[in-house]
Amino acid sequence: xxEGLMTGLSTAFTFTNIMMVIGGCLIGTFIGMLPGLGPxxxxxxxxxxxxxxxxxxxxxxxxxxxYYGAVxxxxxxxxxxxxxxxxxxxxxxxxxxxxxxxGKAGKALTVAAISSxxxxxxxxxxxxxxxxxxxxxxxxxxxxxxFALMVVGLSAIAAFAGTGQVSKALLMTFLGLIMATVGExxxxxxxxxxxxxxxxxxxxxxxxxxxxxxxLPEALFLVLDPNRSKTADxxxxxxxxxxxxxxxxxxxxxxxxxxxxxxxxFIGVLPGAGATIASFLGYAVERNIASKEExxxxxxxxxxxxxxxxxxxxxxxxxxxxxxxxxxxxxSGTTAILLGALIALNxxxxxxxxxxxxxxxxxxxxxxxxxxxxxxxxxxxLIPYIAKVLAxxxxxxxxxxxxxxxxxxxxxQNNATELLILVGFGICATVLRFAxxxxxxxxxxxxxxxxxxxxxxxxxxxxxxxGFIWERPMTLALLxxxxxxxxxxxxxxxxxxxxxxxxxxxx
Amino acid sequence: xxxxxxxxxxxLMLCLAYGYAAYFTMDGLLPPIMKQRxxxxxxxxxxxxxxxxxxxLSILLNLEKPPAKDGPADINLSRLGDYNVGQALMLxxxxxxxxxxxxxxxxxxxxxxxxxxxxxxxGERRFLLMAVVSAIAAGFIWYLVDAxxxxxxxxxxxxxxxx
Numbered sequence: 068x069x070e071g072l073m074t075g076l077s078t079a080f081t082f083t084n085i086m087m088v089i090g091g092c093l094i095g096t097f098i099g100m101l102p103g104l105g106p107x108x109x110x111x112x113x114x115x116x117x118x119x120x121x122x123x124x125x126x127x128x129x130x131x132x133x134y135y136g137a138v139x140x141x142x143x144x145x146x147x148x149x150x151x152x153x154x155x156x157x158x159x160x161x162x163x164x165x166x167x168x169x170g171k172a173g174k175a176l177t178v179a180a181i182s183s184x185x186x187x188x189x190x191x192x193x194x195x196x197x198x199x200x201x202x203x204x205x206x207x208x209x210x211x212x213x214f215a216l217m218v219v220g221l222s223a224i225a226a227f228a229g230t231g232q233v234s235k236a237l238l239m240t241f242l243g244l245i246m247a248t249v250g251e252x253x254x255x256x257x258x259x260x261x262x263x264x265x266x267x268x269x270x271x272x273x274x275x276x277x278x279x280x281x282x283l284p285e286a287l288f289l290v291l292d293p294n295r296s297k298t299a300d301x302x303x304x305x306x307x308x309x310x311x312x313x314x315x316x317x318x319x320x321x322x323x324x325x326x327x328x329x330x331x332x333f334i335g336v337l338p339g340a341g342a343t344i345a346s347f348l349g350y351a352v353e354r355n356i357a358s359k360e361e362x363x364x365x366x367x368x369x370x371x372x373x374x375x376x377x378x379x380x381x382x383x384x385x386x387x388x389x390x391x392x393x394x395x396x397x398x399s400g401t402t403a404i405l406l407g408a409l410i411a412l413n414x415x416x417x418x419x420x421x422x423x424x425x426x427x428x429x430x431x432x433x434x435x436x437x438x439x440x441x442x443x444x445x446x447x448x449l450i451p452y453i454a455k456v457l458a459x460x461x462x463x464x465x466x467x468x469x470x471x472x473x474x475x476x477x478x479x480q481n482n483a484t485e486l487l488i489l490v491g492f493g494i495c496a497t498v499l500r501f502a503x504x505x506x507x508x509x510x511x512x513x514x515x516x517x518x519x520x521x522x523x524x525x526x527x528x529x530x531x532x533x534g535f536i537w538e539r540p541m542t543l544a545l546l547x548x549x550x551x552x553x554x555x556x557x558x559x560x561x562x563x564x565x566x567x568x569x570x571x572x573x574x
Numbered sequence: 575x576x577x578x579x580x581x582x583x584x585x586l587m588l589c590l591a592y593g594y595a596a597y598f599t600m601d602g603l604l605p606p607i608m609k610q611r612x613x614x615x616x617x618x619x620x621x622x623x624x625x626x627x628x629x630x631l632s633i634l635l636n637l638e639k640p641p642a643k644d645g646p647a648d649i650n651l652s653r654l655g656d657y658n659v660g661q662a663l664m665l666x667x668x669x670x671x672x673x674x675x676x677x678x679x680x681x682x683x684x685x686x687x688x689x690x691x692x693x694x695x696x697g698e699r700r701f702l703l704m705a706v707v708s709a710i711a712a713g714f715i716w717y718l719v720d721a722x723x724x725x726x727x728x729x730x731x732x733x734x735x736x737x
Binding site: 115116119233235237238241245248260291292462466474477478481498502504519520523528531532557 | 577578580588589595600608611613615617618622623625629630638657658659666668670672674676677685688689692693707719727
């Protein structure tokens, strides 16, 4: 591990790469603060830039920096104007915004920054410990286990989608997988499902799809519902002072940060759970175990109420890198987009990454430490200035967001048809959002599709049929787990409903 | 029928068409030698089609209990009338126009028109400010993408580009 750390240090500590981290964090914070652009959209916008850099380590360091910055930026807008850019920072607004209204915005931001820093750093340490261990287990896997593992990942994402949402999430996953089969596959040198359209020959672009699924609907919702884009009005966000926290407050949040960093990390490792669940759960757990008087404070501006979700969501973001870097399986929309970027850079994440290209793996870990440090010492003092971006009127903000989604899709491909595809899918995605269909599973399915099919085909060829399912116990066990993950929650929910109806009838 | 079930119906149709192609038309062109292999280009799509059909049926037939509505949803369809649907549609139209005009007009002009058009649609009437902001942004972004990142973007209209 020490050797790896040294490799990482020597890769990350070049002038260019340090600039990448700093630049990435600043850009991420800046854009992440805007309503309507979450980490997923920002990373998708930055991918063409990262690909132009060419060097995979530098590109990944930049994207990772953007990711941390965006998460931090999202917390900032939750605290300052009660407009969480992403779901994972909703819990932060519960106590962050009340503090702002009490004139303690500076203090709230400091607590958030320190908790994020601690969560991210603890997460990086745990990642360093667990990833190599998991990767060495994963090296024993064959294509059939990979196939099964991806199925587990996809079904876990659906299973965590929430009550009544499982079939919708699964349907979206299938739709993503179906869309991934369009175009010329790697395995068969023949185009499939292109309907004779030349532009579909190479399949749909994943950046286009990512923009269409997230950035565009979010921007359209801002147009549709003007209340969504409330930017700083009367109670101006510019008044940020008193960044300091007292000794007593530091003493009170320290154990919270410790607990939530660890809990958040492990929730983040699970596919589909991710930062949102980690932050809500962290908030709930800390409220329950707090003393009576402190419980009263929650929701009214408790420092603990900011520290818990902030350390948990940052640790979870780091945790979500574990399955990505060791198995090559993304557990969340954001890591799915990062996986797409890695594939575009000719890096295949998975257990061999640590052996074949250790400098990339370790550089990412080092960049996590660096990124967290940058956020703490660089961003925090700059926040009052960066927060000015919240004062941009929506008449200008929205055309720019739309323009950036267009640019993101165009730059990668230099093809104007891509823009029409973007608008078309964007409309579909908006309609799907209206009907409460989750969109992340679609994108994850789309990105995992080719990998899933390749492993499936390889296993089929090796075993001359689907025999691999029962001939390899590990594969069978994983597939059974996948089925249980989907079926059990629905079954329990059904039973609960039947029981509830039975009681109602009995009465 | 709620909108989510209508969507499930549409997706079901898509999956049926996809499945039809996978099961009946795709393999026709397959060379005989490929047919010896255990896996065909249509194998995986066949599995996906079945999965997609089953899931859309499950939603269509309401096999899974819809979640109890907790609080106001992300965005509420019944309030569609209160929303700025017109603005959203016009902006989408503007995006399509941008896609079609980007090449003939060149990046600078198309972007300038897009940004000022966008803020106009959203209700901006300070024309001078609008023009200045859009012009600076278009120029700056072009410089950033072309000169700094080294991605070529044709800046000028076709007739000034020498072809």
